[in-house]
Amino acid sequence: MSPASTTTLERLRGVAGGASVSTDSAQLEAFRVDGMQPAAVVRPATAEGVAEVVRFAAAEKLGVVPVGGRTKLGIGMPPTRYDLALDMTGLNRVIAYDPNDLTLSVEVGLRLAELTPMLAEHKQFLPLAVPFTRQTTIGGTIATGVDSPLRQFYGTARDYVLGIEFVTGAGVLTKSGGRVVKNVAGYDLHKLMIGALGTLGVITRVNFKTFPLPPASCGFVAAFPNFEAALEMRKRVLESPLQPLTLEVLSPALAQIFHCQAPTTLGEALGPVGTWLSTSEWTLTAGFGGREPVLERYATELTRLAAESCATNTAVLDDTDRPLLWGRLRECFPMLLETSPLATIFKIGALSSQLGRVLNTLRLTLERHSLPLVTLVRGAGLTYVALLPTKPGPEGLQQLADAVTPVFEVGAGLAEHVTIPWCPTELKRRINVWGPPRRDHSLLVKMKQTFDPQNILNPGRYVGGL
Numbered sequence: 001m002s003p004a005s006t007t008t009l010e011r012l013r014g015v016a017g018g019a020s021v022s023t024d025s026a027q028l029e030a031f032r033v034d035g036m037q038p039a040a041v042v043r044p045a046t047a048e049g050v051a052e053v054v055r056f057a058a059a060e061k062l063g064v065v066p067v068g069g070r071t072k073l074g075i076g077m078p079p080t081r082y083d084l085a086l087d088m089t090g091l092n093r094v095i096a097y098d099p100n101d102l103t104l105s106v107e108v109g110l111r112l113a114e115l116t117p118m119l120a121e122h123k124q125f126l127p128l129a130v131p132f133t134r135q136t137t138i139g140g141t142i143a144t145g146v147d148s149p150l151r152q153f154y155g156t157a158r159d160y161v162l163g164i165e166f167v168t169g170a171g172v173l174t175k176s177g178g179r180v181v182k183n184v185a186g187y188d189l190h191k192l193m194i195g196a197l198g199t200l201g202v203i204t205r206v207n208f209k210t211f212p213l214p215p216a217s218c219g220f221v222a223a224f225p226n227f228e229a230a231l232e233m234r235k236r237v238l239e240s241p242l243q244p245l246t247l248e249v250l251s252p253a254l255a256q257i258f259h260c261q262a263p264t265t266l267g268e269a270l271g272p273v274g275t276w277l278s279t280s281e282w283t284l285t286a287g288f289g290g291r292e293p294v295l296e297r298y299a300t301e302l303t304r305l306a307a308e309s310c311a312t313n314t315a316v317l318d319d320t321d322r323p324l325l326w327g328r329l330r331e332c333f334p335m336l337l338e339t340s341p342l343a344t345i346f347k348i349g350a351l352s353s354q355l356g357r358v359l360n361t362l363r364l365t366l367e368r369h370s371l372p373l374v375t376l377v378r379g380a381g382l383t384y385v386a387l388l389p390t391k392p393g394p395e396g397l398q399q400l401a402d403a404v405t406p407v408f409e410v411g412a413g414l415a416e417h418v419t420i421p422w423c424p425t426e427l428k429r430r431i432n433v434w435g436p437p438r439r440d441h442s443l444l445v446k447m448k449q450t451f452d453p454q455n456i457l458n459p460g461r462y463v464g465g466l
Contacts, residue, residue, distance in 0.1 A: 008060060009040060012084075015056045016042050016049065020090070031085040033065055034078035034425040043087040047107075047165060047173055047204035050086065054202060055171025057084055058454045065458055066198040068109060068137030071265075071334075072144045075421050076197050078428055080460030088139050091204060096179065099124060103162065104208045105179055108139025124210045127154035131333045134267050139203050145195025146421075147347075149246040149287070149329050152379040157194050160209040164190035166201035169452025179207045192447070199462040200451040214289025217245070219317035219326060220299065221285050222306040223278040227251070227359050230282040233309035234379065235352065237286065242301055246287035247379030248329060253372040254386075255279045257339060263331035264338065270327050276315035277325060284311075287326060332376055336386045337422055342396045344387040344423035346407055350415040352381060359383070361410045369403040383415075401430050408435055434463045 013021045022028075022041045031038055044050045057064045063081025067073065068088050091107035094115070098104075099122040106115065112126075113134045119125050127150040130141050142157055142164070154160065163177025176190035193203055224230040230249045237247060250258075256279045262270040277283060284306075288298040299316045306314045317325065328335065337343045350358050355377065362385060363373045374386040387403055389396035404420075404427070411418025412435075420433040438444070441464045448455070448466045460466070 005039065008062075012040065012042070012053075012056060015052050016044060020044060020049070028085075031065075031067060031070065031073075031087075033073050033082060034428060036079060036082045038065070038085040039083050041085045041087055043090045045090040047091065047167070050088070050091070050202055050204055051167045051171050051173045053084070053086060054167050054169065054456075057456050058169060058171055061454055062456060063459050064202075064456050065461075066139070066143070066202045068140035069111065069132065069135040071132035071135045072140055072146060074423075074425075075144050075146075076458070076461035077433060077465070078425065078460070079458060080465075081456075086202060088202070088204075089137065091139075094118070095205060099210075102210045102212075103179055104210050105205060106138055106208075107205050108137060108142070108203050110138050112136050112138060112141060119210060120213065123213045125213050126208055126210060127151075127160070128157070129330045131331050132265050133330060134265060138206055142194055142206055143196065143198045143203055146333075147378065147382060149248060149326070149378065151382075152247045153243060153245045154211065158191050160211075161190065161194060161206060162209055163207040164193050164203055165205035166190075166193055166203045168201050169454055169457045173204070174201075175205075177207065192451075197458055197462050199448065199458045199466055202457065214245070215291050216295060217287060217289035217319065217322070218295050218299065219285065219287050219322035220244075220302045221276045221283060221315045221317060221325070222302070222309075222311040223281040223283055223313040224309065224311055225281055227282045228356060229310045230284050231356055231359075231377075233284050233306055233311065234377070236305045236309060237302070238352070238379065240301065240305065242288075242298060244286040244288045244298070244379070246285065246326070246329070248285050249377040250277075250283045250285065251373050251375045252278065252280055252282065253374040254332075254376055255283055257335060257374070258325070258328045261328075261335050261338070263327060263335055265331050265334045266327060271324055273324055273328070274315075274321055276313070276317065276321075278313070281312060285325065285329065287322070329376075332384070333422065336374070336388070339386075340388045340396075342389045342400055342424050342427075344400055344404070344427060345421055346385040346387070346411075347419050347421050348383040348385065348411050348415045349381060349417045350383060350411075354414050355381075355383065358410065358414050361414065362407065365406045365410060366403065369399060369406075371399070371403055397424070397426055400424075400427060404431050412436065438463060 062083035089109040092109040
């Protein structure tokens with residue numbers, strides 16, 4: 001649909017309501033995806049309104065991109081068609097909240113930052129410590145499946161999303177799961193929506209299980225001369241009775257960035273990192289919560305395990321110092337993206353037994369391309385590697401392109417999966433951010449055809465060009 005398609009736009013206004021459809025050039029610019037701009041922005045206020053718009057788009061074969069806080073629009077490949085931006089921020093209500101049952105139902109346009117204080121009043125929270133936390137919406141968080149440091153203890157959204165209401169690509173408003181913890185009816189179709197980038201359906205409502213806030217929390221930091229010693233410490237923690245809330249390993253190059261930058265996405269001043277974060281050694285961080293005796297036990301046990309793993313320095317951080325580091329850990333990805341316009345972030349899933357080989361091979365690979373090893377290893381088995389080219393413009397892009405294929409090859413040989421959640425649009429014209437074709441591609445195609453028969457929802461953006 002071109003901007004000149006006035007007849008189509010008029011019919012769209014008749015379906016969605018004139019006040020909710022905009023073709024203003026300034027607004028359209030704000031909804032760009034990989035250089036592509038929609039012909040119109042539609043902002044429905046109800047789930048039924050979303051269904052009406054999607055039915056219209058399916059009949060007209062218009063490409064639809066659902067959006068929320070617009071913080072993660074760079075994830076995925078460029079859309080093959082982009083006619084309508086479906087702004088979901090008008091669906092921003094809390095539908096139901098039962099603190100006694102630890103259940104919550106919210107519309108997807110609600111910002112996570114608005115939900116947090118309401119839950120805190122009842123000493124509860126959602127373990128969605130995701131990047132862009134002040135701007136991101138519930139829908140964008142679930143649709144992208146973006147990672148959280150709290151994954152180590154609480155798991156991913158798949159573990160505490162009880163149900164989802166969504167609109168299929170045929171414009172059918174449907175739901176899967178329920179609003180209670182003990183729900184056994186039907187298939188868990190709603191879990192297909194988590195991390196699918198809105199390619200199977202437009203999420204309109206999410207039901208969660210909430211969690212009690214820990215009475216108190218602390219952080220632990222240990223420095224190691226090399227990544228082998230840091231991974232040994234990580235292994236000892238995972239094999240111990242301890243169950244930290246977060247467990248991560250940082251490379252010296254990432255620690256240097258943390259020292260030089262503060263997250264602009266927090267919207268508040270975050271002071272400098274203390275001397276407990278080394279810029280010349282590998283660092284292991286662990287967050288833990290509970291009552292005072294529990295915190296004391298964790299501090300003692302972690303200090304002992306660090307000594308056994310040849311740590312050169314350790315520190316226990318209270319609630320004054322801990323946010324200075326943990327705020328950066330949560331906002332690590334936007335901080336890396338701000339470091340360079342060519343910043344490219346790999347997500348590598350590997351078995352714990354392979355992490356040492358993965359890091360060593362990555363280090364050697366990046367050295368050959370004059371790139372530092374900027375990496376974050378999460379306790380749950382995910383490794384994030386940022387490629388930050390040292391050269392500007394076309395030279396930097398070429399340096400980046402030359403390094404991408406070898407990193408994918410490292411993943412193919414040693415890891416379970418490798419993808420690129422974030423990279424410049426120019427790089428997407430040269431490579432596929434989802435990596436080599438997957439063995440389950442035929443199943444993904446059938447699933448896409450079932451949920452979105454006209455291929456109008458985020459077309460081309462997901463795995464295998466779906």
